[in-house]
Amino acid sequence: xxxxxxxxxxxxxxxxxxxxxxxxxxxxxxxxxxxxxxxxxxxxxxxxxxxxxxxxxxxxxxxxxxxxxxxxxxxxxxxxxxxxxxxxxxxxxxxxxxxxx
Numbered sequence: 001x002x003x004x005x006x007x008x009x010x011x012x013x014x015x016x017x018x019x020x021x022x023x024x025x026x027x028x029x030x031x032x033x034x035x036x037x038x039x040x041x042x043x044x045x046x047x048x049x050x051x052x053x054x055x056x057x058x059x060x061x062x063x064x065x066x067x068x069x070x071x072x073x074x075x076x077x078x079x080x081x082x083x084x085x086x087x088x089x090x091x092x093x094x095x096x097x098x099x100x101x
Contacts, residue, residue, distance in 0.1 A: 019063055019066060019067075022059050022062065022063055023059070023060065023063040025056075025059060026055070026056040026057070026058075026059030026060040026063065027056065027060065028056075029052045029053075029055055029056030029059070030052065030053055030056035030057060030060070030079070032052065033048070033049050033052035033053055033056070036049075037049055044086075045086075045090060046090075047087075047090065050083055050086050050087040050090055051087065053079065053083035053086070054080060054083040054084050054087055057076050057077075057079040057080035057083055058080050060072070060076040060079075061073060061076040061077050061079075061080055064076055
């Protein structure tokens with residue numbers, strides 16, 4: 001039990017670090033979107049899915065860059081670019097509103 005008591009304060013300090021909070025939020029956004037898509041609750045061609053991936057992967061890319069994690073930078077940057085492409089494609093596929101006469 002004393003081992004757990006020594007770990008808990010350090011873990012709390014790490015979790016409340018702003019960089020770790022950004023990392024956790026970004027990961028939750030990406031994983032939640034993916035899980036909801038796999039469960040059939042969120043279409044992959046929807047704004048919430050694309051936005052969660054764009055924002056989450058951007059946050060994770062920033063954290064990876066700050067920590068000099070090059071493999072992680074590559075993975076998250078590619079995820080971001082792919083998601084941004086999907087979002088732009090989705091935006092362009094929407095019908096244009098015609099101005100009222």
